[in-house]
Amino acid sequence: MPVASWSRIRTWRRCHRQFDYKYAQRLARRKPKPPLLRGAILHEMLDARSMKLNPIKILDGYAKQYKSLFVEERELYGDIIEDLRRIYQGYDMQYADDGYKTLASEEFVATDMSNNLRFIGYIDKRVVDQHGRQWIMDHKTGKNIPGADARYSDLQLLLYVWAYNKEHPTDRISGVIWDYVRTKPPTIPELLKKGGLSIAKNINTDYATYMQAIEDNDLDPADYKERLTDLQAQESPFFRRVLLPNPSAKMVEQVVEDFRNTAIECVTLSPVSKARNMTRDCSSCEFHSICDAELRGADADFIRKNEFIVKDPNEHGDQEEELDN
Numbered sequence: 001m002p003v004a005s006w007s008r009i010r011t012w013r014r015c016h017r018q019f020d021y022k023y024a025q026r027l028a029r030r031k032p033k034p035p036l037l038r039g040a041i042l043h044e045m046l047d048a049r050s051m052k053l054n055p056i057k058i059l060d061g062y063a064k065q066y067k068s069l070f071v072e073e074r075e076l077y078g079d080i081i082e083d084l085r086r087i088y089q090g091y092d093m094q095y096a097d098d099g100y101k102t103l104a105s106e107e108f109v110a111t112d113m114s115n116n117l118r119f120i121g122y123i124d125k126r127v128v129d130q131h132g133r134q135w136i137m138d139h140k141t142g143k144n145i146p147g148a149d150a151r152y153s154d155l156q157l158l159l160y161v162w163a164y165n166k167e168h169p170t171d172r173i174s175g176v177i178w179d180y181v182r183t184k185p186p187t188i189p190e191l192l193k194k195g196g197l198s199i200a201k202n203i204n205t206d207y208a209t210y211m212q213a214i215e216d217n218d219l220d221p222a223d224y225k226e227r228l229t230d231l232q233a234q235e236s237p238f239f240r241r242v243l244l245p246n247p248s249a250k251m252v253e254q255v256v257e258d259f260r261n262t263a264i265e266c267v268t269l270s271p272v273s274k275a276r277n278m279t280r281d282c283s284s285c286e287f288h289s290i291c292d293a294e295l296r297g298a299d300a301d302f303i304r305k306n307e308f309i310v311k312d313p314n315e316h317g318d319q320e321e322e323l324d325n
């Protein structure tokens with residue numbers, strides 16, 4: 001029976017050519033674009049955190065790989081290891097006592113959408129709150145935290161609610177949580193020439209980073225009490241959780257219906273349609289180089305061999321992509 005996952009359908013909606021590269025040819029970049037790599041490592045670390053493993057060990061593993069990169073590759077990725085370390089520390093501090101317990105991470109869910117179409121997907125996290133309600137929590141990484149309008153295009157999480165509840169009618173999910181994490185790290189406050197840290201309010205930082213800077217410079221937190229209190233009180237510009245409790249049956253039904261219709265179109269047309277959907281977003285497409293070479297009649301095979309690998313068909317590849325690039 002044909003299967004449809006959200007990432008396949010999202011790609012199909014975006015561009016049929018991109019779908020062909022990604023799912024028919026199973027191409028993936030040898031060197032992922034920096035925002036994607038940041039997002040992928042952060043996801044791994046957050047998975048480890050929820051499974052009570054040590055996320056810093058994961059980062060240390062990447063640090064070893066990072067050291068073996070060529071200079072130009074390191075320039076491409078920037079100081080990704082230290083940035084991620086700071087982002088993770090801030091996240092860990094922000095949600096140290098969030099009251100959610102993880103029941104499952106990267107959980108496979110599958111259910112029939114019709115007699116000849118099956119939905120498959122991976123739930124980032126299934127968590128339970130202090131009142132015993134279950135939620136789907138989805139980590140969304142990106143340069144910025146989107147507003148409510150942008151979240152409209154992220155309602156696919158309701159598909160997972162529908163699929164899970166269909167398969168587990170006595171153990172239902174109550175709602176979804178978008179767990180936004182910015183991949184831009186908080187700024188480390190500057191050490192002033194006259195001594196001490198800058199207390200300027202326009203520094204885009206957070207409590208964990210500011211506190212760490214105090215410790216790193218052997219300063220006394222009491223001298224920065226006001227700034228620390230402000231940072232503790234403000235809504236974090238780096239992390240945000242947005243909850244959608246009890247989505248209505250009508251809303252879920254419409255998301256499922258739209259998905260089903262596109263999935264049927266995708267199953268029918270994807271063997272034949274490789275049409276490009278060229279937009280300004282093409283510059284951030286991971287297949288831009290090969291797509292462009294094929295369009296211009298340049299040596300696309302050379303690009304294919306040098307820049308891409310062919311992924312294992314068993315890799316699920318259903319991870320979320322970046323919010324923005």
Ligand code: SF4
Pocket residue numbers: 014015016017018276277278279281282283285286287288291292
């Ligand atoms: S570069 Fe644009 S047209 Fe080409 S595959 Fe990517 S999204 Fe499609």
